[in-house]
Amino acid sequence: MSDESDFTRLADLRLTIVGLGLMGGSLAMALRGKVARLTGVDADPATRQAALARGVVDSATSDLAEGVSNADGVVLATPVQTILRLLGTIGPHLTDGCLVMDLGSTKHTVVEAMNRLPPHVMAVGGHPMCGKEISGLAAAEATLFRGCRFVLCPTGRSPEPALRLARALVEAVGADVVEMDAERHDRLTAAVSHLPYLLSVALVGAVKTVADEDPLAWRLAASGFHDTSRLAASQPIMMRDILLTNREASLDALEQAVDVLLGLAAEIRAEDSEALLARLTAIQRARMDWEASR
Amino acid sequence: MSDESDFTRLADLRLTIVGLGLMGGSLAMALRGKVARLTGVDADPATRQAALARGVVDSATSDLAEGVSNADGVVLATPVQTILRLLGTIGPHLTDGCLVMDLGSTKHTVVEAMNRLPPHVMAVGGHPMCGKEISGLAAAEATLFRGCRFVLCPTGRSPEPALRLARALVEAVGADVVEMDAERHDRLTAAVSHLPYLLSVALVGAVKTVADEDPLAWRLAASGFHDTSRLAASQPIMMRDILLTNREASLDALEQAVDVLLGLAAEIRAEDSEALLARLTAIQRARMDWEASR
Numbered sequence: 001m002s003d004e005s006d007f008t009r010l011a012d013l014r015l016t017i018v019g020l021g022l023m024g025g026s027l028a029m030a031l032r033g034k035v036a037r038l039t040g041v042d043a044d045p046a047t048r049q050a051a052l053a054r055g056v057v058d059s060a061t062s063d064l065a066e067g068v069s070n071a072d073g074v075v076l077a078t079p080v081q082t083i084l085r086l087l088g089t090i091g092p093h094l095t096d097g098c099l100v101m102d103l104g105s106t107k108h109t110v111v112e113a114m115n116r117l118p119p120h121v122m123a124v125g126g127h128p129m130c131g132k133e134i135s136g137l138a139a140a141e142a143t144l145f146r147g148c149r150f151v152l153c154p155t156g157r158s159p160e161p162a163l164r165l166a167r168a169l170v171e172a173v174g175a176d177v178v179e180m181d182a183e184r185h186d187r188l189t190a191a192v193s194h195l196p197y198l199l200s201v202a203l204v205g206a207v208k209t210v211a212d213e214d215p216l217a218w219r220l221a222a223s224g225f226h227d228t229s230r231l232a233a234s235q236p237i238m239m240r241d242i243l244l245t246n247r248e249a250s251l252d253a254l255e256q257a258v259d260v261l262l263g264l265a266a267e268i269r270a271e272d273s274e275a276l277l278a279r280l281t282a283i284q285r286a287r288m289d290w291e292a293s294r
Numbered sequence: 295m296s297d298e299s300d301f302t303r304l305a306d307l308r309l310t311i312v313g314l315g316l317m318g319g320s321l322a323m324a325l326r327g328k329v330a331r332l333t334g335v336d337a338d339p340a341t342r343q344a345a346l347a348r349g350v351v352d353s354a355t356s357d358l359a360e361g362v363s364n365a366d367g368v369v370l371a372t373p374v375q376t377i378l379r380l381l382g383t384i385g386p387h388l389t390d391g392c393l394v395m396d397l398g399s400t401k402h403t404v405v406e407a408m409n410r411l412p413p414h415v416m417a418v419g420g421h422p423m424c425g426k427e428i429s430g431l432a433a434a435e436a437t438l439f440r441g442c443r444f445v446l447c448p449t450g451r452s453p454e455p456a457l458r459l460a461r462a463l464v465e466a467v468g469a470d471v472v473e474m475d476a477e478r479h480d481r482l483t484a485a486v487s488h489l490p491y492l493l494s495v496a497l498v499g500a501v502k503t504v505a506d507e508d509p510l511a512w513r514l515a516a517s518g519f520h521d522t523s524r525l526a527a528s529q530p531i532m533m534r535d536i537l538l539t540n541r542e543a544s545l546d547a548l549e550q551a552v553d554v555l556l557g558l559a560a561e562i563r564a565e566d567s568e569a570l571l572a573r574l575t576a577i578q579r580a581r582m583d584w585e586a587s588r
Contacts (some may be wrong), residue, residue: 129516149514149586191504192515197492198523198558204577205554205583206547210485218584220443220472221486222423226532227521228490232581238576243562243570253500254559260499264492267546267553268537276537283498287526290498290512 008072009095018086020051020062022132023103024077025140030173032142041067046064047137056137065093073165075101075126080110080241082148087113094121098183099165101126105189105238107153107247108206115156123203126184127154128175129193133233143174150175151189153182174228178260190249191256195241198254251282302366302391304462306330308367312358312380313346316426317397318371319434322350323537324467326436335361341393341431350431353543359387369420369457370396374404374535381407389414393459395420396452399483399532401447407524409450419447419476423487424471427527440468447476453485484543485550492548494525 015031016039022037028038028051036213040057041064042048048060061067068074068090075224076083083104100123104110107125114123132139132146156165163179170177180188207225211217243250267276299483309325309331311318314461322332322345329490334351335358336342342354355361362368362384377398385570387396394417398404401419408417424442449456457473466473474482501519505511537544 015493038507044428046368061499081488103556126483131518148516151514162564180508180510184508184510187516188504188508188511191501192519195500196497196518197557199497199551200522201558202554203493204489204581205488205549205573207485208577208580210482210547210552214478214482216314216472216478217476217482217486218587220423220445220482221499221584222442224425224490224525225486227524228494228584230521231489231518231585232378233585234578236541236571236578239574240567240571242569243558245564250562251559253504254555254562256430256500256503257493258559260496261548261552261555264495265535266554268541268544268548271541273534273538277530277534280533282494283502283526284528286502286532287498287523289302289519290515290523291527293512 001135008099008165010035010165010172013072013076013165014234015039015073016041016068016069017057017075017077018042018067019076019078019082019139020047020056020060020136022135022139022144023075023077025051025056025137026142026144027075027077027103027173029140029142031058031169034172039067047071048068056140056205064090068093068098070095071098073099073101073169076100076104079238080104080245082133082136082241084245087117090120091163092120094118096120097122099124099162101166101169103128107151107185109245112131112152112154112260117157119157121157122159123155123157124162124166125155126166126170127151127153127170127185127189130175133230135238142143146174147174147240149178149238151185152179153185154179169183186246187252190246190253194242194246194250195257197231197234198243198250199257200229203229204232213231302393302459304329304459304466307366307459308369309333309362309369310335310362311351311369311371312336312361312447313370313372314341314350314431315371316356316429316438317422318369319345319350319431320436320438321369321371321397321467323434323436323441323461325341326350327546328466333361333365337533344431346400358384362387362392364389367393367463369396370398371392373529373532373558374398374400374539375533377404378407378539381411385412385415388412389511391416393418393456395460395463397422399487401445401479405447405449405476411451413451415451417449417451417548418454418456418460419449420464420477421445421447421459422482423483424469427524429529429532437468442461442469443472444469446471448473448480456564475517476570480540481546486538488540488544488549491525491533492521492537492544493551497523502578511540537543
């Protein structure tokens, strides 16, 4: 606390958010009145106009250099491949001691790119574990981050003041800070976040094959299909970027799921009622234990 | 309509429901006041007591023969393997012209067993496309069937009056009748209903493997994991019976999903950004089209 005056407090922060979609727009809304100034950078004129009209940001521009030039903090809220590209060009436009964060769903490639920022800049990787399958500013809401886990990954540009400011920002939007290194983040989220998406895609793909022959399949699909396939409606560019920037861990998680599916297939084929029931019972217990622990 | 007087009308029906769990209990609640008498058959004394105390049924017994002896209609609302066993023994206890239905999630083995009922009995296979991952009478509710598709499968014991009474029962609980043969039902539901369960099980299995090494995985799991894994909490005996009485179609659906997963893995491994994006975009569109058509 004693050295807090040396560094920017959240209330004094001039913050620029790059990308005013679901995540960036929600972050701006959640930080309204809690920071000194909010600037939005977005390539889409309609999005900028809507963000200004709704009071989501104080100013908006399509020009990255202009948008970040006087900022004390910059949050990159775009698909991961765009974050990586921005991190390669943004450095020279940033003021001394500016904190760069991101909201990308994979972290080790982002942290590597953050480590290559010029030394006058601070950086912390971020990943709020929340979202919706719909995207865009129209879906944004101030409460999106409330109660969610928000992972922070330290980088080679993360002195203690950087982490303190990042934590303050996370807490200000009502999320719970979880700190870990980027590799651990990527391994765990491949299983709990990217794999659900891949399985959801596999479900829709398989049903589509059946429904192409007999369209009544779509009509019989009910709440089970609805929930299990929900993530398949996620924004494809965002998801492609996630999968390609977390290849190894995504492939590992995928392989583990295929192993379970092949195990189930073997038990069903062999009519091994006992093994099948034991497996389904263990899985049911794990899911119920997780639900109870939330 | 002219010959309706020859057959039982719903309001005159003395109905017996075998199995007062989520589905049977909900059916009884939904038919309250719409049939002449409701009898419940359940092996569990606490369930019978609760059903009587809550006014779900007029009378309850653990004795199948006693419970069905004066019924004009009997609905079997147990796991599928139990339905098959009951269909093998129930015949001699049924009155002339009694209609037997079931609520099982697979139909061709059930319809085969219905075809072996004595000729004085009528039978129609049924499958309401609704449910919850939780089970038991405590989870039952009168509105469970409202707005859901309710598949009816004709059998060799389905004269027109049987189908008419079955349709009346479905409509009385607020569901939409969809009639099709049992093989078609089983092929379509393997894709839209049993496959979501299998993928949900695979997700929990894969996450469990990761979490056994690093329990933080469970803490990072959020709404995406929640929805995609919801069905894994389904009652294991019910699900085992479904998978083993619809083996071929379940295995086909499983294989189709594994094909998609292996295709995704190949594209991720090769970093084939274009093919991956094209696939994810086509799947997103299919899921959004389905959602819009509901």
